[in-house]
Amino acid sequence: MKSSPRRGLLLGLAALLLTAHLPAQADEQMDAIHKRGRLKVAVYNNFPPYSDAGKGIDVELGQALAARMGLQAEIIGFLAGEDMGDDLRNMVWKGHYLRGEPADVMLRVPVDPVFAKDNEQAHIFGAYQQEVMGMARVASRIPAPSGSAAVALEVFTREKIGVEGDTLADAFLGGALQGRLRSNITHFKSIGEAVKALKEDSVAAVMAPLAELEGALVGETRFAVEEAKLGELNPKRWAIGMAVKADSEELATALSSALADLQKDGTVAAIFKRHGVTLRTH
Numbered sequence: 001m002k003s004s005p006r007r008g009l010l011l012g013l014a015a016l017l018l019t020a021h022l023p024a025q026a027d028e029q030m031d032a033i034h035k036r037g038r039l040k041v042a043v044y045n046n047f048p049p050y051s052d053a054g055k056g057i058d059v060e061l062g063q064a065l066a067a068r069m070g071l072q073a074e075i076i077g078f079l080a081g082e083d084m085g086d087d088l089r090n091m092v093w094k095g096h097y098l099r100g101e102p103a104d105v106m107l108r109v110p111v112d113p114v115f116a117k118d119n120e121q122a123h124i125f126g127a128y129q130q131e132v133m134g135m136a137r138v139a140s141r142i143p144a145p146s147g148s149a150a151v152a153l154e155v156f157t158r159e160k161i162g163v164e165g166d167t168l169a170d171a172f173l174g175g176a177l178q179g180r181l182r183s184n185i186t187h188f189k190s191i192g193e194a195v196k197a198l199k200e201d202s203v204a205a206v207m208a209p210l211a212e213l214e215g216a217l218v219g220e221t222r223f224a225v226e227e228a229k230l231g232e233l234n235p236k237r238w239a240i241g242m243a244v245k246a247d248s249e250e251l252a253t254a255l256s257s258a259l260a261d262l263q264k265d266g267t268v269a270a271i272f273k274r275h276g277v278t279l280r281t282h
Contacts, residue, residue, distance in 0.1 A: 030250050033104060038074040039066040042091040042103035045077040048192065049215025049275040050108055058107040060271045061128065061262075065105075068258035076103050084110070085119055093121040093245045104244065105255060111239040123246050126259050127239035128268060130280040133169060133228045134210025136198060136217055142205045145228040149176050152230060156181045162194035162203040163187060169207040172233060192216055198223065211277045218276035237280070 033039060041062030043051035051058040059075055066073035081087050090096040091106045111127040135145040141159060145152050153176050163170045165187040173185050186203050188194040194206045195216040206213065213225050242259075244252050262268050263281075272279040 029248060030254070033071065033251070037072055039069060039071045039105065040074045040076055040103040041066065042076045042078060042106040044108060045079050046190075047080075047108070049211065049218075049277055051077065057271055057275050057277065060274075061268065062105075062107060064262050064267050064271065065255060065258045068261055069254055084115070088119050088122045088243060092243050102245070104248075104251060106243045108240050109243040111241040119243075121246050122243040123248060123252050124243045125241055125252055126256055127241040128259060128263070129211070129240050129272075130237045130282060131240055132210050132237045132280065133172075133207065133230075133233055134213045134226060135205055135207050135228045136195065136213045136223045136225045137205035138198075138201075138222075139224040142224075144224070144226065145207075145230055147229070147231065149230045149232045153177060153181060156184050156205075158184070159204040160184045160186050160202070162197050162206040164191050164194060164208060165189065167208070169209075173207060176232070214277045215275055 039062070041058075043056070043058040043062060046052055047058075048056060050056050054075065054077070062075055063073040076091070078087070078091055081090060088106065088109070091103050093102060095102045109122075109124050111124055116122075116124045135142075137145070142155055143152060153173070156173070157177070157180055161173065161181070161184060163173060163185060170185070170187065173181055186194075186197065188197065191206070191208045191212045194203070194208065195213070197203045198206050199220075199222075207228060210225070210227055217223060217225055242255065244255070259268075269279050
């Protein structure tokens with residue numbers, strides 16, 4: 001049925017009013033944050049060196065972002081859910097029935113277009129680190145992890161290597177060399193436990209994200225710790241950033257500006273250096 005000119009006009013006015021109302025909602029959100037005087041920053045619990053027991057890179061970054069915006073930081077630690085989509089729902093755009101309202105921003109979120117498309121209720125942006133896979137090893141027994149996996153990893157048909165279970169490192173090593181390494185892969189509940197086994201000589205190497213290995217081995221000189229530059233490894237690197245609710249455009253703009261300032265003046269680099277972690281921006 002053909003709509004009347006009056007109906008078309010009313011629909012057009014309604015759309016215009018709705019569009020005009022969106023910035024007001026954003027303004028109200030920022031007004032509420034400034035009135036509160038605190039930026040609620042969600043960080044993972046038990047995720048050193050990024051965040052653990054109220055300390056870490058993400059904790060300090062959240063505090064620096066808040067300070068640059070003229071706010072105090074309220075750090076909200078939480079345990080990881082079944083997947084990161086759950087974490088975004090609970091901490092960014094909906095909230096949790098036990099925790100209550102979501103935070104203003106969540107840190108350590110993959111800045112990836114496919115992941116972002118699967119989680120459209122959140123706005124993901126502001127990459128502050130490029131993660132890479134790494135290896136900590138007894139240099140006298142284990143060669144540098146570079147080149148072809150078939151050559152570089154052949155040593156683990158004889159030597160043991162530790163990984164955190166159900167991770168990229170675990171899956172990669174389990175599939176390497178047609179599965180020939182599986183009997184020498186030792187699984188641990190955490191990277192910290194794997195590193196402890198390395199220090200105790202129970203394994204000759206540990207494979208994990210490089211930043212986590214660097215953080216766990218700060219001040220330790222007995223082991224080589226470096227990027228695993230293996231040709232078959234995919235992804236080679238992945239960006240991590242932050243997330244806000246999808247309609248929080250003004251907040252995202254303010255956080256992006258604050259992050260750019262902190263990157264430019266060296267604050268972000270200083271935070272990573274304090275924790276013994278290499279900052280990679282590209």
